Amino acid sequence: MERVMERIGMRRAVLALLLVPVVAAVGCDQGSSQKSAVSSEEARLEGLPESLSRRPDEALDRILIPEVFRREQERRLAEAMADLEARPDDVEALIWAGRRLGYLARYREAIDLYSQGIEAFPEDPRLYRHRGHRFLTLRRFNNAAADLEVAARLMSQRPDEVEPDGLPNERGIPTSTLRSNVWYHLGLAYYLQGDHADARKPYRRGLQASRNPDMLCAMAYWAYLNLVRLGEQAEAAVVLLAIDSEMDIIENHDYHRLLMVFMGDEDAEELWAEARTSGSLSLATVGYGLGTWHLLNGDQERAVQIYNQVLEEGQPSSFGFIAAEAEMARLPTPAPNS
Secondary structure (H helix, E strand, O other): OHHHHHHHHHHHHHHHHHHHHHHOOOOOHHOOOOOOOOOOOHHHOOOOOOOOOOHHHHHHOOOOOOOOHHHHHHHHHHHHHHHHHHHOOHHHHHHHHOOOOOOOHHHHHHHHHHHHHHHOOOHHHHHHHHHHHHHHHHOOHHHHHHHHHHHHHHHOOOOOOOOOOOOOOOOOOOOOOOHHHHHHHHHHHOOOOOOHHHHHHHHHHHHHHHHHHHHHHHHHHHHHHHHHHOHHHHHHHHOOOOOOOOOOOOOOOOOOOHHHHHOOOOOOOHHHHHHHHHHHHHHHHHHHHHHHHHHHHHHHHHHHHHHHHHHHHHOOOHHHHHHHHHHHHHHOOOOOOO
8 A cells, every 4th residue: 555655655756746837838728828719610511631740531431340349339429319319408418429520530519519509509629629620530730739738728717527428437437527528638739739848737637637647648748759859868757656567457458568668668569460460459559559650769660660550450430540640651762762
């Protein structure tokens, strides 16, 4: 028990240290951002606008949904739509219908539904949070950032709340909240554009909002990579102080193990070998993390090899896949052999 309390105390001290520069520097809770949410008309544009993905439609068309899962989700979607029809003025019913559409990769329909919700409930941060998430899936990073900035402002006016899981983990314990999800996805909206300076602030706030090991690992993973890319090695090292091998992880095992690689406590190639046999989602998550770890350590050739495998075999809707797309789009094209 003493050791557990010591670790908890260490994590609190680390997160308190990270918060110090944020109090003066971050004003999202006070609505300081000049970004505004995407209009409903813009949100309903057909097709995909320009993005860092070279072939976004092609990638999303490759999403494979197992038949058993599809049948179950279609049943649940029908129930959610019936519930929404019965309770058209209930924002909860609308949110669940949008989430069920997303689980079936019907992302544009989900965005349309959230846009209708925003027209009816413009002060509810959850609608901007969920629409922002689906804008990320469609590689519309600027739109996602605009929505999530609004969500950050609006959520400051209400207590934090646990977000129920639509796809529960093995223990049936939700691991995220409204605040942690808004900061997490807002950080990604900037990170995926290569805007690491703007990503820094939401990740700092997200670390403070992470109340369990799963969310802490997810936030620390992206925050660490972002800080290293900013050249903030000392602050990146501080983030890792909150992580250890004995954390009780429910679902974010890949993020936890990647952090252990960054700390030098796990072998990168062993993790990569395991991920390649663990399914397309794990392959994308681990592949992006290890590819970027190689990139930041000066081995671009190995990074590109891993990124390419992610884009060939990974889950196209995962953040690891989307991030690998963005990296490959930014890397200079090698000169042809003379």
